[in-house]
Every structure is written in C-alpha cells, then in structure tokens.
Amino acid sequence: MKQLLLDIAHAPAPTLDNFVPGRNGELVAALYALANDASHERFVYLWGAAGCGRSHLLRAVADLARGNGRRMACYGAEESAFDAGADTFAVADDVHKLAEAPQIPLFNLYNRIHAGRGVLLTSGDAAPAQLALRADLRTRLSAGLVYQVHGLNDDEKAAALRAHAEARGFHLTDDVRAYLLRHAQRDLPSLLTLLDALDRYSLQTKRAVTVPLLRELLKG
Numbered sequence: 001m002k003q004l005l006l007d008i009a010h011a012p013a014p015t016l017d018n019f020v021p022g023r024n025g026e027l028v029a030a031l032y033a034l035a036n037d038a039s040h041e042r043f044v045y046l047w048g049a050a051g052c053g054r055s056h057l058l059r060a061v062a063d064l065a066r067g068n069g070r071r072m073a074c075y076g077a078e079e080s081a082f083d084a085g086a087d088t089f090a091v092a093d094d095v096h097k098l099a100e101a102p103q104i105p106l107f108n109l110y111n112r113i114h115a116g117r118g119v120l121l122t123s124g125d126a127a128p129a130q131l132a133l134r135a136d137l138r139t140r141l142s143a144g145l146v147y148q149v150h151g152l153n154d155d156e157k158a159a160a161l162r163a164h165a166e167a168r169g170f171h172l173t174d175d176v177r178a179y180l181l182r183h184a185q186r187d188l189p190s191l192l193t194l195l196d197a198l199d200r201y202s203l204q205t206k207r208a209v210t211v212p213l214l215r216e217l218l219k220g
Helices: 025-035 054-067 100-115 135-141 154-168 174-183 188-205 211-219
Strands: 043-047 072-075 089-092 119-124 145-148
Touching: 025 043, 025 054, 025 145, 043 054, 043 100, 043 135, 054 072, 054 089, 054 119, 089 100, 100 119, 100 135, 154 174, 154 188, 174 188, 174 211, 188 211
Parallel strands: 043 119, 043 145, 072 089, 089 119
Antiparallel strands: none
16 A cells, blocks of 8 residues: 555544444443543443444543543553552453453452442453453453444444545545445544545545545555
C-alpha cells in the first residue's frame, strides 16, 4: 500500500463520541454514566470478538474519567501487579490473555475496590463463564454489569463510512463502499483510516474517488 497510508494524520483518540454504537447504544450510555460519576455501578465487564471496539471503549472511558479528576490505573494483558488502591478507577483490558500468576493480583484488586469506593472496568474476548481463568476470578468478573460489545454489521459499517466521507466533504458511492468492505481490513478503525488515505490520494492526484482509484491505492 502506498506510503500515503503511513503519512496520514494519526487517527483521533478514541472517545465515546467517536465510537459508532450500532447495537451498543445501552452500553455506551452506561459507560458515559460510569465515567461521569453518574452511575451506582462499580464493576463492569465488556466482552466481544477482536475488532468489536472493546479497547476503544476502555480507553475512551479512562480518558473521560481522568478528565473528570478520577485517579486512574490502566492495565493490559502483560500486567502482573494490579496494584491500584481501593478508591482508584481501574481499567484492565484483554483479561482473557492473563497468565496464571497475574490473575491473583487482579482478584485481589477486585476485593480492594469492593471494600473501597473505586471502579473496575474490565474486558475480555468471551463472557466470564467461558474465560480460561481462575474460577474465583471468573465469579468476580461476572458479579457486576456484563455487556457484550456487538461488532458492526456491513450495513452499519457502510453507514459509518458514508457519514465519515460526508464529514470530509466528498460523496462515497455505493460501489466504492462495497469494494472497501470486500477487500480491505474489516474493522471500522482500519476502514476509516483507509478512507482518509483515499480522500487525500484523490486530492493529490486530482481524481475522483472511484473503485479504480481505490485499487490503485491498495496496490501501490
């Protein structure tokens, strides 16, 4: 793919506003409330397949809660300490990847937060009962709110692509949208990044956004 794809501006930081909700409207509303201290929930677990937007949502909530003055702790699957305090807003992504040893500190973090006033937002690729984790940790993860993050279907992705193109000031035809969905990486952030590159390539070459132009960009 042409160097242009590497040269385009970085994608905007993930926020709840730029997450395309699709069938996840109730979830997004719950996360707004959680990040804005407007929720009684303190334990939330999100699950869904790769590319559904779990990590986007966790980063968005963490940034919003931090902006609201919360003490934050963010953990990934490589984490081993999980040493946040009882009043921390803690976020742990991809818990399904945790090795056996770090599962105990995460279990202990849950108990500290439960005894304090913190929040624990976690995510994995399956519902808690299906995770290959310690039984006591699975029980803790399932004790709060559990939401499946539904990926966008093709119609929802097409609508998101059309809206993104309109925001950039050009019309995206049905055939170009269909080609993107058939031949490009199918997660929405990758599709939007490619659409941005296509728009810039169109402006640089002074040619309309068409399937041949898209093929040329992808082959270059």
